[in-house]
Amino acid sequence: MKGPTLSQRKQTSDPEIDFLRRERRLEAIRSQALQSGQIQDIGISPAGSPIPMASPTAGYYAIPMLKEPQWSWEIPVYFFVGGAAGAAAVVAQFAQMTGVKAEIVRDGRTIAAVGSVLTPALLISDLGVRSRFLNMLRVFKVQSPMSVGVYIVSAFGPATVLAKVANSLRQHRPGAILKIFESTSGLFSALLGLGMATYTGVLIGATAIPVWNENIDSLPIHFALSGLGAGVSTLQMIGHEDSRSLNMLGIAASLGETIEGVRLETALKPANEPLKKGMSGVITRLGGMLSGPLPLALRVAATLAGERRSRQLVRAASAATIAGSFLTRLGWIRAGHASAKDYRLPLQIDSEQHRRLAIESVKIDSVRA
Amino acid sequence: MSGVTAFLTDSTLCIGCKACEVACKEWNDLGDDGLNWSGFSYDNTGALGHSTWRHVKFVEHPPEIGHGGNSPEHASWTFSSDVCKHCENAGCLEACPTGSIVRTEFGSVYVQPDICNGCSYCVVACPFGVIQRNKEDGRAFKCTFCYDRQKVGLIPACAHACPTESIKFGTLDELRVEAKRRIEDLHSMGMADAALYDPVDTSIGGLHAFFITRGDPRQYNLPPQPEIPTIYAKQGWKSAAVGAGMLAFGTLLAFLGGGRR
Numbered sequence: 001m002k003g004p005t006l007s008q009r010k011q012t013s014d015p016e017i018d019f020l021r022r023e024r025r026l027e028a029i030r031s032q033a034l035q036s037g038q039i040q041d042i043g044i045s046p047a048g049s050p051i052p053m054a055s056p057t058a059g060y061y062a063i064p065m066l067k068e069p070q071w072s073w074e075i076p077v078y079f080f081v082g083g084a085a086g087a088a089a090v091v092a093q094f095a096q097m098t099g100v101k102a103e104i105v106r107d108g109r110t111i112a113a114v115g116s117v118l119t120p121a122l123l124i125s126d127l128g129v130r131s132r133f134l135n136m137l138r139v140f141k142v143q144s145p146m147s148v149g150v151y152i153v154s155a156f157g158p159a160t161v162l163a164k165v166a167n168s169l170r171q172h173r174p175g176a177i178l179k180i181f182e183s184t185s186g187l188f189s190a191l192l193g194l195g196m197a198t199y200t201g202v203l204i205g206a207t208a209i210p211v212w213n214e215n216i217d218s219l220p221i222h223f224a225l226s227g228l229g230a231g232v233s234t235l236q237m238i239g240h241e242d243s244r245s246l247n248m249l250g251i252a253a254s255l256g257e258t259i260e261g262v263r264l265e266t267a268l269k270p271a272n273e274p275l276k277k278g279m280s281g282v283i284t285r286l287g288g289m290l291s292g293p294l295p296l297a298l299r300v301a302a303t304l305a306g307e308r309r310s311r312q313l314v315r316a317a318s319a320a321t322i323a324g325s326f327l328t329r330l331g332w333i334r335a336g337h338a339s340a341k342d343y344r345l346p347l348q349i350d351s352e353q354h355r356r357l358a359i360e361s362v363k364i365d366s367v368r369a
Numbered sequence: 370m371s372g373v374t375a376f377l378t379d380s381t382l383c384i385g386c387k388a389c390e391v392a393c394k395e396w397n398d399l400g401d402d403g404l405n406w407s408g409f410s411y412d413n414t415g416a417l418g419h420s421t422w423r424h425v426k427f428v429e430h431p432p433e434i435g436h437g438g439n440s441p442e443h444a445s446w447t448f449s450s451d452v453c454k455h456c457e458n459a460g461c462l463e464a465c466p467t468g469s470i471v472r473t474e475f476g477s478v479y480v481q482p483d484i485c486n487g488c489s490y491c492v493v494a495c496p497f498g499v500i501q502r503n504k505e506d507g508r509a510f511k512c513t514f515c516y517d518r519q520k521v522g523l524i525p526a527c528a529h530a531c532p533t534e535s536i537k538f539g540t541l542d543e544l545r546v547e548a549k550r551r552i553e554d555l556h557s558m559g560m561a562d563a564a565l566y567d568p569v570d571t572s573i574g575g576l577h578a579f580f581i582t583r584g585d586p587r588q589y590n591l592p593p594q595p596e597i598p599t600i601y602a603k604q605g606w607k608s609a610a611v612g613a614g615m616l617a618f619g620t621l622l623a624f625l626g627g628g629r630r
Contacts, residue, residue: 058588059587059588059590060426060428060587060588060589060590061409061410061412063415063416063590064416064498065497065498065590065592066495066496066498067418067492067493067495067498067499067500067501068492069489069492069493070489070492070501070502070504071489087616090616090617090620091620094617094620094621094624095624098621098624098625100624100627126488127486127487127488127507128485128486128487128488128489128502128503128504128506128507128508128509129485129486129487129507129508130486132467132484132485132486132487133486135467135468135469135484135485135486136466136467136486136488138467138468139466139467139468141463141465141466141468143463143599143602144463144464144465144466144490144599144602145464145599145602145605146464146465146466146488146490147466150466190617194613194616194617195609195613197612197613197616198609198610198612198613198616199609201605201608201609201612202602202605202606202608202609203490204493205601205602205604205605206464206494206598206599206601206602206605207464207490207493207494207598208460208493208494208495208496208498208596208598209493212493213598213601216601216604216605216608217604217605217608218608219605219608220605220606220608220609220611220612221608221611221612221615222612223612224609224612224613224615224616225612225615225616227616228616228619228620243627244627245623245624245626245627246623246627247627248623248626248627249619249620249623252619252623253619256615336493340493340498343590346496346498346592346595347587347590347592347593348587348592348593348594349587
């Protein structure tokens with residue numbers, strides 16, 4: 001609440017007048033002190049202050065009741081990589097089952113396998129006691145999304161790596177056994193990939209953090225679309241710009257993200273404030289633009305453009321989607337921090353009423369000044 | 370239920386001496402919080418945390434006759450010693466993926482420090498913002514309800530050190546009755562705003578550490594409608610199934626419709 005000091009505010013061009021005014025001001029302060037026993041004016045705290053009163057609208061001195069999330073940088077990266085890898089595993093499996101180009105299957109399996117190895121590494125790196133990662137596998141708790149998620153991650157890795165190994169071996173030595181091996185492990189990899197792409201939405205949704213909790217119905221779908229966009233775009237970036245199926249999938253994902261963006265922007269929930277305001281709002285909105293309307297427009301344009309143009313447009317859309325997917329995850333995590341710091345939400349303090357009170361107190365201050 | 374113990378923290382008896390905070394830190398050998406002045410009240414602790422398991426709140430009101438306080442023209446004070454609520458249905462316990470957080474034979478919620486791996490999911494699962502990860506140590510910590518002392522038949526350190534019996538320790542059933550009687554007493558003495566904070570009607574299902582406060586519980590940073598967040602997981606998995614279905618069918622349709630390219 002530091003504004004300009006009284007002398008700065010009322011400064012004139014004539015130093016002598018300023019001096020006299022400030023001298024007279026000292027006299028005024030002295031007489032006010034003599035008469036009322038205390039001074040009430042701008043720039044000083046009246047006797048007995050500062051004592052901001054605790055009240056139903058101010059909570060406990062506006063100290064946040066909830067604790068901020070304590071995850072480090074690995075977790076948003078983990079959400080991003082896990083989503084993209086999970087979707088890539090699904091894409092690879094369906095590509096194989098429908099008999100699409102073998103290169104899409106091969107590269108899809110590669111992306112999924114790389115991601116499936118990175119994700120547990122990121123998860124372990126975030127732990128406070130890394131050597132105790134295996135403690136998460138000593139129990140299974142269906143009521144804990146973290147516990148369910150750990151089993152998904154732990155099974156996704158082996159299944160996906162096996163599918164990739166089988167796929168690679170088949171390039172050199174085609175055979176029925178390897179084919180069965182690949183399709184079986186690939187099926188598990190795809191099923192677990194569906195879990196990888198969606199469970200993180202449940203994970204943050206089933207918490208006490210208001211902005212996450214109040215969006216639990218849409219978060220898993222939102223994250224699935226974000227993962228699909230990132231997985232498809234990574235595939236296209238490494239040489240599948242001309243795949244019509246992948247571009248169609250990209251259109252579907254970015255259309256879904258556009259709809260989700262509109263929904264979030266228009267929802268009138270006080271808990272959604274961090275998705276629109278502050279740094280978390282900037283990141284979430286930028287992520288939304290880069291994974292929704294922008295790639296949607298570019299991809300639709302690509303279907304109409306000539307072959308060379310089309311490739312460029314798809315590459316641009318893919319780059320935007322990958323960046324957008326990462327920023328979306330980062331934005332949601334940061335929104336969780338901002339939400340935990342907002343003392344009003346868990347205390348069910350009416351923010352409109354709160355805003356009015358804040359305006360009134362500002363008015364009182366300015367009347368005093 | 371005979372073995373289930375509880376805390377009744379009565380803010381109308383608290384004198385704000387912080388003996389409970391000190392006793393807790395000394396008995397449990399907790400680190401200091403540094404000498405930081407909050408600058409907005411006489412409460413310089415602020416909140417519970419990984420090294421603060423008891424926290425005396427200084428709730429300051431506009432002057433009100435009969436409402437305690439240092440001097441009548443400045444402010445009226447209520448003190449309330451905050452602690453882990455040891456919920457009947459605990460968010461941290463449900464969320465813990467290692468099984469480190471358990472329910473003890475005394476009905477309290479206990480973090481086994483030799484199992485916790487510091488995933489910090491309990492931190493966001495606690496609807497009261499109690500449990501916290503110690504960044505240097507890596508693990509999460511909160512009030513143990515003096516499990517070690519209770520094991521050998523001693524009462525918790527904070528209750529032992531409290532000079533006014535503001536912190537009462539006893540069996541859950543007895544203290545619930547005691548709380549009711551105390552509130553009736555307070556009402557008959559003219560403290561019409563005295564109330565018990567024990568959200569039994571929410572998914573929390575009541576606390577093992579409940580509080581007698583005055584006026585709106587929100588000024589004590591006590592949420593009016595706390596819920597155990599894992600009850601939302603079912604909803605979440607439903608939408609995860611929808612998301613997974615969209616992903617699978619979308620991919621299938623794209624490959625069927627997009628031809629072999």
